[in-house]
Amino acid sequence: xxxxxxxxxxxxxxxxxxxxxxxxxxxxxxxxxxxxxxxxxxxxxxxxxxxxxxxxxxxxxxxxxxxxxxxxxxxxxxxxxxxxxxxxxxxxxxxxxxxxxxxxxxxxxxxxxxxxxxxxxxxxxxxxxxxxxxxxxxxxxxxxxxxxxxxxxxxxxxxxxxxxxxxxxxxxxxxxxxxxxxxxxxxxxxxxxxxxxxxxxxxxxxxxxxxxxxxxxxxxxxxxxxxxxxxxxxxxxxxxxxxxxxxxxxxxxxxxxxxxxxxxxxxxxxxxxxxxxxxxxxxxxxxxxxxxxxxxxxxxxxxxxxxxxxxxxxxxxxxxxxxxxxxxxxxxxxxx
Numbered sequence: 001x002x003x004x005x006x007x008x009x010x011x012x013x014x015x016x017x018x019x020x021x022x023x024x025x026x027x028x029x030x031x032x033x034x035x036x037x038x039x040x041x042x043x044x045x046x047x048x049x050x051x052x053x054x055x056x057x058x059x060x061x062x063x064x065x066x067x068x069x070x071x072x073x074x075x076x077x078x079x080x081x082x083x084x085x086x087x088x089x090x091x092x093x094x095x096x097x098x099x100x101x102x103x104x105x106x107x108x109x110x111x112x113x114x115x116x117x118x119x120x121x122x123x124x125x126x127x128x129x130x131x132x133x134x135x136x137x138x139x140x141x142x143x144x145x146x147x148x149x150x151x152x153x154x155x156x157x158x159x160x161x162x163x164x165x166x167x168x169x170x171x172x173x174x175x176x177x178x179x180x181x182x183x184x185x186x187x188x189x190x191x192x193x194x195x196x197x198x199x200x201x202x203x204x205x206x207x208x209x210x211x212x213x214x215x216x217x218x219x220x221x222x223x224x225x226x227x228x229x230x231x232x233x234x235x236x237x238x239x240x241x242x243x244x245x246x247x248x249x250x251x252x253x254x255x256x257x258x259x260x261x262x263x264x265x266x267x268x269x270x271x272x273x274x275x276x277x278x279x280x281x282x283x284x285x286x287x288x289x290x291x292x293x294x295x296x297x298x299x300x301x302x303x304x305x306x307x308x309x310x311x312x313x314x315x316x317x318x319x320x321x322x323x324x325x326x327x328x329x330x331x332x333x334x335x336x
Contacts, residue, residue, distance in 0.1 A: 143251030
């Protein structure tokens with residue numbers, strides 16, 4: 001008999017409430033032990049909704065678990081992670097994982113020192129279109145990659161959030177659209193292409209009170225098994241409509257990949273008009289909840305077996321480095 005995998009949740013916000021908790025409550029062999037949030041009432045009502053026996057505001061007072069979900073803003077996690085590693089809990093950390101490569105590596109080092117696993121919540125890696133595209137490119141179906149264009153966004157409507165919303169605070173959120181939405185989009189592009197490095201980065205931002213509302217990033221990227229680099233262009237916006245998707249220009253043909261779990265992968269012509277829909281016999285998520293299930297399945301296997309998985313945080317270092325470099329270039333240009 002395999003012992004139950006005990007999970008605690010830090011952060012009773014929307015991603016925990018709407019996705020992680022409902023998935024984990026139905027996950028075979030997983031037992032939700034407690035939820036912790038600085039707002040006691042919020043933690044208590046969260047626990048009641050999801051059948052969690054304990055809620056609290058002080059992580060130090062909560063009992064032992066095997067792993068903790070860290071779903072609080074990137075700028076507010078230091079104390080939580082210190083406690084988790086000291087108590088030898090595996091840590092599954094929501095995106096964005098870190099604001100710098102130094103911070104990213106420090107978290108990985110702290111996890112290794114504590115003898116625990118560290119995961120990252122990049123569930124788009126498990127989307128069906130993402131994994132179909134990855135499979136096709138690894139099989140060299142279209143030859144070497146020449147260009148990759150990644151875009152997402154649209155005009156932001158009123159959110160109904162107050163001034164205390166963490167995404168209105170650059171120190172809590174780590175920035176704006178590039179690190180929030182971009183941590184998913186950039187990771188998708190780098191994950192699908194098996195990218196290993198980048199160079200010659202260029203950026204353009206539209207910002208307001210320290211938060212970027214529109215970000216354009218380009219770089220030359222390199223990938224495993226390909227001699228020549230490819231051009232990577234990323235467009236993210238909360239003020240303009242963009243043609244959302246991932247677009248791959250390859251030597252022998254072009255491919256369009258939908259961003260959503262239920263989207264399509266299409267073989268397209270030079271104008272990116274669809275010619276054929278592509279598929280593969282793979283295990284992947286066709287819905288968002290399935291993606292959360294698969295990322296937890298992957299992370300729990302990592303915790304129990306110790307080997308690297310697609311949920312492992314070390315595999316997302318390049319995305320952190322690219323976002324950090326883009327923000328660093330913005331700061332250096334502003335200082336001139």
